[in-house]
Amino acid sequence: MKSFSVAAAIAAFATLALAGPAPAPISSPTEALVERDLPLVQSNQLRRVLLRSELLAKARILEGFAYNTTGRNRQIFTPGHKATYEYIYKFMSDNGYDVEYNEFFAATSSGSLVVDGVNIPARPMTFTPSGKPTGRLVKVNNIGCEASDYPAAVSGGVALVLRGTCPFAQKARLAGLAGAVGTVIYNNVAGPLDGTLGAADPAFVPTVGISDTAGASLVSQLATATKTASLDVLVTDLPTYNVIAQTKGGDKDNVLLVGAHTDSVNAGPGLNDNGSGTIALLEIAKQLTAFKTNNAIRFGFWSAEEVGLVGSTRYANGLSEAELAKITLYLNFDMLASPNYVYAIYDGDGSAFNISGPPGSAAAEKLFEDYFRNDVGLNTIPTAFDSRSDYAAFAARGVPVGGLFTGAEVKKTPEQAVLFGGQAGVAYDVNYHGAGDNVSNLNVGAWIQNTKAIAHAVATYGISFASLGLGKRDIEKRSEWVQEVPSVADQGHEHISSGCGHEKAEI
Known part of the structure; x- marks a missing residue:
């Protein structure tokens, strides 16, 4: 080197x-490419x-x-x-x-939620596992951020959890550990809910997000009746492409x-x-x-x-x-x-x-x-x-x-x-x-x-x-740096000096 x-x-x-004037903006780049004596940038x-x-x-x-x-x-x-x-x-x-496609496979998912025969628009969360669980729909206490929020009835059922305070991943993990066969998280602001669980976790069960209005309606119905929920979540790997140019x-x-x-x-x-x-x-x-x-x-x-x-x-x-x-x-x-x-x-x-x-x-x-x-x-x-x-x-x-x-x-x-x-x-x-x-x-x-x-x-x-x-440059120089691997809750974007740039974890 x-x-x-x-x-x-x-x-x-x-x-x-090369202190002369700047060249005009390139409009026909192929003309510049054939030049053998371009100025140093x-x-x-x-x-x-x-x-x-x-x-x-x-x-x-x-x-x-x-x-x-x-x-x-x-x-x-x-x-x-x-x-x-x-x-x-x-x-x-x-x-x-010099350009190339760098192919790799990433997960994509589709999902649905049916409650007592009624289809509820739902969106699978990123990193949810596949599955077709059916069980009693059970509203989780409080906001689902503590293990104690998950009643015994959640075991074998589908947990209904309000968005907020803690990451989606935490709610999905606690639901799975409580024995739930599926998790439904409903929005705390207007509109449908897209989200990510950050990374795969063996405790996760099929997890979807629904809108605030759909969630509020289900909560109201559960106050007077028992409801059965069926999820159908399919996760598949498909090719996508980075573009690398030099x-x-x-x-x-x-x-x-x-x-x-x-x-x-x-x-x-x-x-x-x-x-x-x-x-x-x-x-x-x-x-x-x-x-x-x-x-x-x-x-x-x-x-x-x-x-x-x-x-x-x-x-x-x-x-x-x-x-x-x-x-x-x-x-x-x-x-x-x-x-x-x-x-x-x-x-x-x-x-x-x-x-x-x-x-x-x-x-x-x-x-x-x-x-x-x-x-x-x-x-x-x-x-x-x-x-x-x-x-x-x-x-x-x-x-x-x-x-x-x-x-x-x-x-x-x-x-x-x-x-x-x-x-x-x-x-x-x-x-x-x-x-x-x-x-x-x-x-x-x-x-x-x-x-x-x-x-x-x-x-x-x-x-x-x-x-x-x-x-x-040498390989040994690079090996001097070690950084802690981010946890599941740390998947998102960067902090700035006043706090998170993007959310530390989606909540």
């Missing part, structure tokens, strides 16, 4: 030699050609995929998601990248991997979560074709993030030690355009949350902090490495990690409103995992700032990894 001191010298020379030149209009144009394309799908979403195994990853593959191929040039033994997930939840089109990260990488990739890089740039577009980080985990865990060693740094971008945004940077050095990334992660955090503070004069806050986004599998294998985030359902604090504007006491994204996560509700100002910050990182590390302070 190349010495970092040599790379730094190359970078210094290039900075002096420079941060200011790459950032300058990134346009809000291009981000929005691609957002409307993804929104169209969702709105042409039953349910108006881009959830895995839907036409909307298939159209998304096929679009990404073609886009990256048309722009001259520059043709650059040192392929020193790779910057940048990633974003491509799937949405069932409830909405997922334009912030995570069309925003996907599209930012697509537009950067397009404009990067006007330049060359010393190090190879790889783009990972992950599938099945919303059902347990499956795509990124399968990809990272499937790499041999030799292939893994080629990835010098992984940067993750999930939710970049929250309406009531903050600019959050992963806490690579662990100074805010006492969970640091592998060696090199602190330097990646510093690069983003310095960029926002010194280059564009914007405030930032840290967000914790808690293994609940697509960086997790890479960090677990010792790859340095970093990234950006603008917040999910947690409410903005008054202190953050001073730093970033917006409304205190209101969620960063009131449309998180909902039907309103569409183009009209994106904060395009935050989105373009984050996209330019990513471009700065791509340009910097495309020239040299010297600032990571790793010296020459």
